[in-house]
Each structure stands twice: as C-alpha cells, then as structure tokens.
Amino acid sequence: MTLRILTDTAADIPDSLAGELGIGLIALNIHFGDEQLKDRRDITSDDFFQRLVSSDVHPTTSQPSPGEFAEAYQSLIDDGADEILFVSIHGNLSGTLDSAKQAIELVEGARIATVDTRKVSMAQGIPAIRAAEFANNGGGLDEAITLVEDVVSRTRSLVIADTLEYLKKGGRLTQSQYLLGSMLRVKPILAIGEEPPYVTIATRVRTLKKALETMVNMANEDEIEWAGIVHGQGLENAEIVQALMKPLVGEVSIYEVTPVLGVHLGPGTVGLHWIAAKN
Amino acid sequence: MNEENITVEKFHEALVLAEKWLTINRDGINAINVYPVPDGDTGTNMLLTWRQALESIADASSQTFGELLNKFSRGALLGARGNSGVILSQMIGGLAAALSSSSDSITVSDLASGLRSASDNAYRAITEPVEGTMLTVMREASAAGENSTANLEVFLESVVSESYDSVARTPNLLPRLKEAGVVDSGGMGVAVILEGISTALLKRELPSEPVVTDEIKVEMSGVEHEGYGYCTEFVMLAGVGLKDFEAELVELGGESILVVGDPGAVRVHVHLEDPGPALSAAVAHGETVSIKIDNMQVQHDDWADQQSSEGPASQGVIPAIGLVSVARGDGLISNFRQLGVNVIIDGGPTGKVSAGELIEAAKGAGLEHVIILPNDKDVVLAAEQAAESNPDSIRVIPTRSTVSGLAAAMAYLPEGDIDEICSLMNESIQLVQSIEISNSVRDTSVNGIDIRVGDGIGFLDGELVASDATLAATLVSVLKQADASQSEIMTLYTGEQVTPEEIEELSEAAESHFPSLELDIVEGGQPLYPFIASLE
Numbered sequence: 010m011t012l013r014i015l016t017d018t019a020a021d022i023p024d025s026l027a028g029e030l031g032i033g034l035i036a037l038n039i040h041f042g043d044e045q046l047k048d049r050r051d052i053t054s055d056d057f058f059q060r061l062v063s064s065d066v067h068p069t070t071s072q073p074s075p076g077e078f079a080e081a082y083q084s085l086i087d088d089g090a091d092e093i094l095f096v097s098i099h100g101n102l103s104g105t106l107d108s109a110k111q112a113i114e115l116v117e118g119a120r121i122a123t124v125d126t127r128k129v130s131m132a133q134g135i136p137a138i139r140a141a142e143f144a145n146n147g148g149g150l151d152e153a154i155t156l157v158e159d160v161v162s163r164t165r166s167l168v169i170a171d172t173l174e175y176l177k178k179g180g181r182l183t184q185s186q187y188l189l190g191s192m193l194r195v196k197p198i199l200a201i202g203e204e205p206p207y208v209t210i211a212t213r214v215r216t217l218k219k220a221l222e223t224m225v226n227m228a229n230e231d232e233i234e235w236a237g238i239v240h241g242q243g244l245e246n247a248e249i250v251q252a253l254m255k256p257l258v259g260e261v262s263i264y265e266v267t268p269v270l271g272v273h274l275g276p277g278t279v280g281l282h283w284i285a286a287k288n
Numbered sequence: 289m290n291e292e293n294i295t296v297e298k299f300h301e302a303l304v305l306a307e308k309w310l311t312i313n314r315d316g317i318n319a320i321n322v323y324p325v326p327d328g329d330t331g332t333n334m335l336l337t338w339r340q341a342l343e344s345i346a347d348a349s350s351q352t353f354g355e356l357l358n359k360f361s362r363g364a365l366l367g368a369r370g371n372s373g374v375i376l377s378q379m380i381g382g383l384a385a386a387l388s389s390s391s392d393s394i395t396v397s398d399l400a401s402g403l404r405s406a407s408d409n410a411y412r413a414i415t416e417p418v419e420g421t422m423l424t425v426m427r428e429a430s431a432a433g434e435n436s437t438a439n440l441e442v443f444l445e446s447v448v449s450e451s452y453d454s455v456a457r458t459p460n461l462l463p464r465l466k467e468a469g470v471v472d473s474g475g476m477g478v479a480v481i482l483e484g485i486s487t488a489l490l491k492r493e494l495p496s497e498p499v500v501t502d503e504i505k506v507e508m509s510g511v512e513h514e515g516y517g518y519c520t521e522f523v524m525l526a527g528v529g530l531k532d533f534e535a536e537l538v539e540l541g542g543e544s545i546l547v548v549g550d551p552g553a554v555r556v557h558v559h560l561e562d563p564g565p566a567l568s569a570a571v572a573h574g575e576t577v578s579i580k581i582d583n584m585q586v587q588h589d590d591w592a593d594q595q596s597s598e599g600p601a602s603q604g605v606i607p608a609i610g611l612v613s614v615a616r617g618d619g620l621i622s623n624f625r626q627l628g629v630n631v632i633i634d635g636g637p638t639g640k641v642s643a644g645e646l647i648e649a650a651k652g653a654g655l656e657h658v659i660i661l662p663n664d665k666d667v668v669l670a671a672e673q674a675a676e677s678n679p680d681s682i683r684v685i686p687t688r689s690t691v692s693g694l695a696a697a698m699a700y701l702p703e704g705d706i707d708e709i710c711s712l713m714n715e716s717i718q719l720v721q722s723i724e725i726s727n728s729v730r731d732t733s734v735n736g737i738d739i740r741v742g743d744g745i746g747f748l749d750g751e752l753v754a755s756d757a758t759l760a761a762t763l764v765s766v767l768k769q770a771d772a773s774q775s776e777i778m779t780l781y782t783g784e785q786v787t788p789e790e791i792e793e794l795s796e797a798a799e800s801h802f803p804s805l806e807l808d809i810v811e812g813g814q815p816l817y818p819f820i821a822s823l824e
C-alpha cells in the first residue's frame with residue numbers, strides 16, 4: 010500500500026517542503042475580473058500583493074474544479090499511489106472540499122478519502138505535513154485520517170490583519186464582527202474557528218505591538234507542542250513574534266501566506282498557528 | 289407525442305445563445321450574490337464554467353447528441369468555477385447522462401427527462417442541499433416541464449416561466465436572501481440559461497435588455513432596511529404624550545417606531561443603532577418596565593450561521609453580554625459607545641453613582657450578562673455591591689479611572705465566554721497607566737508636594753504625583769514618573785474647557801520630552817479635568 014497526501018495551496022506549505030515530503034499541492038484560483046490565475050503557479054506572492062493594492066478590480070477566489078482534482082488524483086496514482094488522503098481547507102470558507110469529493114468518482118485505481126481540517130494556512134498545513142511524514146514511514150490511509158483528526162483537534166490559529174477591509178469584501182467576516190474590529194484606535198486579533206461565524210474577533214487591543222504580544226500570550230496559555238508563524242508582506246512583525254516565542258518554546262519557523270489567502274487578509278498580515286500538547 | 293425533434297446542430301446553437309444571454313445578465317447576477325458567501329461572483333462563475341464547456345465542443349462537427357453532451361459535460365466539469373459553477377457542471381453532467389445514447393436528434397420527452405436528470409444529479413452531488421438556491425429552481429423548472437410535454441413550445445415556455453417563478457420564491461425558502469432583499473443569484477443564473485436555450489430552440493430573439501436590472505435590486509432591497517441595530521421594546525408608566533415621545537425617538541434616529549397605549553401605560557417598539565439613548569429618554573420621563581432589547585444583527589448572523597452549519601443542533605447557546613459604563617463628556621461617551629457600551633450612566637459632575645443606579649442600568653441593558661465599568665475608585669465599591677445583589681448576571685471590572693474604563697471597553701466583546709472576556713478586560717487595564725491633569729483650587733500640600741492655588745496638579749493611577757506652574761510642565765513631570773519613554777502611545781483626551789492653545793502647548797511639551805511616544809489627541813469633553821490621558 011502506498012499512501013500519498015494531497016492538500017491545497019491554502020495550507021501555506023512551501024513548494025520545497027511539499028516536494029521533500031511528497032505532498033501533492035492543488036492550486037486554488039484567484040480571479041481579477043475574468044483573468045484567472047492559479048495560486049502560486051501563475052503569480053508570485055510579491056507580484057500578487059503589489060497587484061492587490063494597485064488593482065481597480067478586487068480579486069475573488071475559487072476552488073479548483075472537480076476536473077482539476079481528478080487530474081491531481083490521477084497524477085498521484087500514476088506515481089504509484091494506491092491510497093490518497095486529501096487534507097482540505099476549512100469546508101465553510103471554501104468550496105474546495107466539494108470539488109475534491111466530486112472528483113473521487115472520476116478516477117479509478119486508488120482509495121481516496123478527504124478530511125475537512127476546518128482550518129486554513131499552516132493550521133491546515135501542519136496536519137498534512139504530519140500525515141505525509143506518517144505515510145513516508147509506511148503508514149496507511151485509515152490511521153492517517155485518525156492522525157490528522159487528532160492534530161486538527163489540538164491546532165489553533167490567531168491572525169492580525171492590518172485592515173479588516175479585505176475579509177469584509179470577500180464575505181468572510183460578518184458585519185457585526187467587522188464593526189467590532191474596524192473602529193479607530195483598535196487593533197483586533199482574529200481567531201479562525203470551526204463554528205460559525207468562523208472568523209471572529211478574539212480580542213481587541215490598542216496598538217500593533219500590543220497585538221503581537223497579546224497573540225503570543227494567548228497562544229502560550231496552552232502548552233505548545235508545535236508552532237508556526239505566517240505572514241503576508243509582514244515579515245518584520247513575524248520576526249517580532251518569532252523573538253517573543255523563542256524564550257517560551259524555542260525556534261519557530263516563519264512561512265509565507267499564499268496569495269489566495271492574501272486576497273482575504275490583505276498585505277501586512279501576521280498569524281500564529283500552534284498545536285496544543287496532549288493532556 | 290409530438291414530432292418536433294431537436295437536432296444536434298440546433299441544440300449546439302441553443303447552448304451558444306445561452307452563453308450570450310448569460311453574458312448580458314452576468315453583472316446583474318453578480319450584484320445579487322449573497323449566498324453562500326456574499327462575494328459577488330456567481331454570474332461570472334457560471335458564465336466562465338459555461339464558456340469552458342462551450343470551448344470543448346467548439347470544433348464539434350457531425351457527431352451524435354450523446355457525444356456532444358459528453359464533451360460539453362466534461363468541459364464543464366474541468367472548468368467548473370466557484371460553488372455555482374460546480375453545481376452547474378453537475379446539472380450538465382446529469383443532462384448528458386440521460387441523453388448519452390441519443391444519436392442525431394431528441395424528442396421533447398427526451399429533453400424533459402434530461403432536465404429531470406440534471407436536477408437529480410445536482411442534488412446527489414451536493415453534501416447538504418439547501419433549498420431556495422439554484423437546486424430548487426432546476427428541480428421546479430424540470431417538474432413543470434414534465435407536466436407539459438404536449439409540444440416543444442408549451443414545454444419550453446412552462447420550463448422558463450416556472451424557472452423565473454421559482455427564482456422569485458427563493459427569498460421565502462432562504463431567509464438570508466429575504467434579509468438582503470434579493471432573489472437567489474445561482475437560481476437566477478439557471479433561469480437565464482434555460483431562457484437562452486429555449487429562445488434558440490423556438491427560433492426567437494433574445495430580449496434587448498437584461499432580465500436582472502438595477503431596478504429589480506432596488507425594488508427588492510426596499511423590503512428590508514439596511515443595518516440591523518437593536519429592536520427595543522419597553523412600557524413607560526409615566527404620563528407622557530404619545531406623539532411627543534415618538535418625536536423624541538425620531539430625533540434619536542429610530543426606525544419602525546410604534547408608540548401606542550395611553551399616557552400612564554405607553555408601549556414602545558423601535559429599531560435603533562443604539563438602544564441606550566431611547567431608554568435614557570424613557571427613564572427620564574419616569575418608571576419604565578418590561579424592557580426587551582434584541583440585537584437584530586446578532587439574530588441575523590446567528591440565523592445565517594445556522595444556515596451554513598450542520599444545523600441547529602450544532603449551535604452553542606451564545607450569551608449576549610452587555611456593557612454598562614459611567615461616563616461624562618460627549619467625546620468620552622462617543623468613544624465608549626463606539627467600543628460597544630450599551631448603557632452609559634452620567635455620573636454627574638463628581639462621577640459618583642450609587643449601587644441602586646447601577647443595578648437599574650444593568651437591568652435596562654436587558655441582557656443575560658452585564659459588565660459594569662465604574663471608572664472611579666469610589667464607584668468601584670458601589671459596582672461591587674450591585675454585583676453582589678445579582679452575582680449571576682452582573683460582573684464588575686474595577687476600573688478606577690475613565691481611561692482605565694476605555695482600556696477595558698477595548699477588550700470587551702458582546703458575545704462569547706463571559707469569564708474569558710472579563711479576564712481579557714482585567715488584563716487590559718493592567719497594561720494602561722492613567723493620567724489626570726487639573727488645576728489646584730487651593731494652597732495645600734499632598735504627598736509632600738507643595739501646591740499653590742492655580743497650579744497644575746497631576747495624578748498617575750489616582751495618586752497625586754506632580755505639581756508645576758503650568759499644565760504642560762505638570763504633564764511632563766507625570767510622564768517622567770510614569771517612565772513614559774517605555775510606552776508606545778499616549779492618548780490625550782481634552783476637557784470641555786480647554787483652548788486650542790493649551791492643547792498645542794501640552795502636545796509640544798510631550799513630544800519634545802518624549803520624541804518616541806506616539807501622541808493621539810481625542811476630544812473628550814469631560815468636565816473638571818482639562819486633560820486626562822492613557823499611557824500604554
């Protein structure tokens with residue numbers, strides 16, 4: 010039995026790491042009007058953010074088609090996989106999981122399963138990475154699902170966006186949450202949750218510096234097994250978080266937010282994802 | 289059964305005309321897209337999916353019906369974009385499956401089964417089908433067609449007319465559409481496609497204007513007003529005139545106002561962005577009872593969330609948490625309101641409020657939990673008494689100054705875990721140093737500091753720590769003792785009596801002594817203290 014892990018680009022796993030671990034990455038789409046770009050494949054992060062702030066058209070995002078999923082499954086099968094696990098972006102924030110499910114009946118030659126992580130970014134990426142490591146050590150599909158579900162149940166995310174406008178425009182933030190977080194002199198910290206309304210204001214503080222500190226303090230209320238920092242055009246802030254985390258949990262890696270998430274978060278975003286240790 | 293068969297060529301033309309009609313209506317469909325995610329791209333997604341499908345049959349010469357539709361379906365599946373595109377591709381897949389064995393032409397009843405299969409296949413493909421969407425429109429249109437297969441014209445006309453009727457009914461099935469004052473965008477897309485196909489098959493002309501116009505949108509959005517605010521109801525026992533009070537509510541920006549009954553028992557219903565002033569106005573007239581306040585936005589969101597989750601069972605009960613704050617000064621009150629305070633109590637010139645007044649205000653908020661911000665060290669005790677009288681519903685954050693209250697309000701959230709929110713609010717007041725600057729009214733000596741009448745006096749966290757000839761010099765002295773060079777930002781709230789020159793003088797002094805300290809000046813309008821400031 011050969012198990013391969015597939016996830017989408019919203020998991021923020023760098024191409025190099027995905028290649029190393031044999032993780033398949035399927036790209037979500039970014040649309041500037043009628044122009045369709047494959048996340049990361051057709052546009053680099055730097056180019057994307059430049060365009061995001063200068064373009065008259067606000068971009069939208071969409072899931073890969075079932076046909077693209079069928080191709081992705083087929084390519085893993087051609088590569089020798091007879092089991093495939095798709096580790097999906099939050100099923101309520103994107104339709105990606107629907108496409109993935111519908112494509113299962115379009116291909117033959119492998120047992121294919123999907124897991125809705127109900128997370129985005131590295132909080133979705135880390136279970137996929139753990140599952141790939143497990144698969145590379147000979148692990149099978151059913152145990153991999155259990156592993157992903159366990160990691161997901163202990164993974165949490167906090168995000169600081171420079172502005173809430175992008176989340177609002179993309180329809181990912183409710184009006185009441187937007188009002189709570191968008192007033193003058195307030196820096197909100199956002200949580201991404203499994204239950205509606207999915208993206209919520211976790212707390213509000215006065216300044217960015219305090220927001221970064223508060224985010225680290227909130228994470229460290231858990232005993233941390235693993236942590237990862239992400240940023241979209243916010244490396245300086247990511248490095249501040251890294252420095253704050255170091256005395257508490259040691260070295261934490263910084264990853265870049267993929268453009269398709271950048272559509273909804275905007276430039277200047279920094280996020281912290283962590284796995285709480287098992288009790 | 290009639291003999292008006294549809295040829296492969298004719299059907300290909302119909303698919304092309306549907307693209308044209310969808311293109312014309314694309315912007316209108318985008319504009320009414322609120323479900324499942326209001327990102328305004330349903331029209332575009334359906335159109336681009338349809339175009340991809342068309343491209344895959346662009347060079348289709350001499351082939352069977354089955355071949356044409358299989359290619360068309362494969363193209364749609366590969367090119368499906370967005371939720372609506374994926375569902376559309378499943379409809380096309382169902383149509384293709386039903387007609388896969390047809391060769392060079394199909395009958396009306398073949399097409400009827402094809403549309404039925406389109407609907408069935410889409411329902412099968414979706415994990416949790418939701419009614420009031422494009423699924424409903426396709427199902428109802430195909431059902432109407434199956435009952436009218438006398439001839440092609442009757443069949444197509446009933447399919448198209450039922451599809452638009454079904455679209456018009458979508459707000460009744462999906463309340464989120466009703467709230468937004470729109471019909472379902474994906475459903476509208478399906479109706480437009482069916483009309484495009486039908487127009488070609490009946491050899492008619494497309495209408496010159498799009499079916500989805502701005503007019504439709506405006507007409508429908510008139511159903512519900514924008515912004516949700518608070519639905520506020522209460523009964524006034526005071527002898528107040530109905531018309532007079534109604535006028536007061538209008539003044540306060542109330543909508544959907546209803547003031548009925550007799551003086552002495554006046555029942556009031558009003559929608560407001562902020563229920564506080566209306567309650568204060570009522571209480572000012574006399575005793576007010578049966579107060580009920582619903583946050584319509586939260587209701588709306590809860591409802592919307594429920595629609596997109598796995599159902600009511602998965603919904604936790606979210607307690608609504610109110611915030612009551614003591615404050616004086618227009619600017620300060622407005623700041624507290626912006627941060628979410630439901631009820632403001634005017635503490636009078638001294639800022640003192642009794643436990644009884646606090647209990648009344650907490651009840652007036654009409655919510656399960658209420659957090660009180662006393663904003664004065666003496667009122668902290670009264671607030672704690674109020675909480676003791678009602679420990680299940682009243683909590684106190686012991687804010688000893690106005691700026692400490694503002695810091696606590698910053699961390700307040702109207703829903704969530706009350707203990708967690710109180711703990712975040714308590715933490716946030718630890719991060720703020722509170723400064724008050726005033727003038728001495730007599731010669732005195734406090735904490736070993738000699739003060740002459742008229743001098744500036746400065747308080748840090750409630751303690752008198754500095755006095756100097758001017759307010760600016762006093763502030764600088766307080767800032768030094770507060771070790772302000774370690775702080776990020778000072779917010780300076782200006783009092784009701786201060787002049788622009790005084791503000792200028794103070795900010796220049798602060799900036800020259802503490803160049804790295806960011807300065808934010810806010811019109812506070814507070815009495816007594818010319819300046820109060822937070823340092824954080």
